[in-house]
Amino acid sequence: MSPRRSVAEALTTRCAILDRSVAIASVEGLEGLTIGRLATELGMSKSGVLGHFGSKEALQLAVLERAGEVFRAEVWEPVVPAAPGLPRLAALCEAWISYLEREVFPGGCFFVAAAHEFDGREGAVRDAIEARFDAWSARLRKEAGRAVEAGDLPGDTDPADLAFELTGLVMALNHALQLHRDPRAAGRARRAVHARLGPVRTAGA
Template identity: 50%
Template sequence: MARTRTSGPARTDGRVVRGNQTRRLILARTVEIASVEGLEGLSLGRLASELELSKSGVFALFGSKEELQLATVRAAVKIYVEHVLRPMEELPAGIARVWHLCTGWLAYSEGRVFPGGCFFYSASAEFGARSGKVHDALADARADWLAYVGQTIEEARTAGELRADTDVPQLAFEIHSFLEAANSESVLLDDFSCYRRAAKAVHARLHAAATDPELLPELSTAKV
């Protein structure tokens, strides 16, 4: 009995560890597929075949295609945070932080962290006119990102580095539009010069709103 009590939890823990490892392996592949082929391109059978796993094992981890799609969105959010938001944590509030957030996003898209460009741009286009849990998850992710951009701009305005009359939601919208336009054009036309043009557009917009343009890093500091 003593051996049974000792070995039982060990076996359970081992299964949990293996299950978590398999889940990470699957999601690393699903974010790649979805960024190129869309979330509808995911299937439990395809993943089992590509990753040489049992279909029943993949089904046990996710249960349905919708749950697989939702897990993929959550995995993509984590990757996005690590590449776009995490590098901003140590930067002080101000116009330079806004600038580096924008150029960091452009570098994320140009560097093809996701093979198909920005995961959320393509997935949002795919599910934008639909309803349901996947649509809601993508809408929440987009709203969170836009809120972060707006907050970063507002902090720069509060710090006195952007004009007091700056229309923060409008500026956030314009900047976001420049970034997404570069992503879209680069994916469709395989033309990466658009990233430099987007950086130039963002820089000009921030320069016009700055209380002291010298606080804005030079365009040459763009990561693209």
């Protein structure tokens, strides 16, 4: 076997482990991941699974990174072409709602679930989850600030307050979809976003 093929196969195996781990963790939590279970489900040895990560914590951190890649592809990358400010913020909220509505992760928002699981703990995994929430909040604040500067939101709008409200709204949607299986929840979320952000001006308007 050539070194190039060996590296490629190792990457393929690692991706398979991470994809299965994300699916499990989205429903059962990051602590639901066990090396034995992954080995059984993937037809591997325990040492084979562990060899790709070194420890359960390293696996959990890698799973967070993989889930972040999925979230960026589903929620952030599609809205990058939108005009900065209110158009992008509104598009972002729609993509965020759609991501939950379509159940991209079988257990709902991966990061909301992970936050509930680790928010009272200490350690690298908890810190990584917090960092992702902080980065996302900063992105929301940035677009809200641009909307205020452009006059598309009232001048007294506090971007941090708006980011807080939008995050709470989407977390409530995740709760309604996952716990109550409410088919009307996404519609309510969209109406709430529209009521909070108001109409979006199109280019040239």
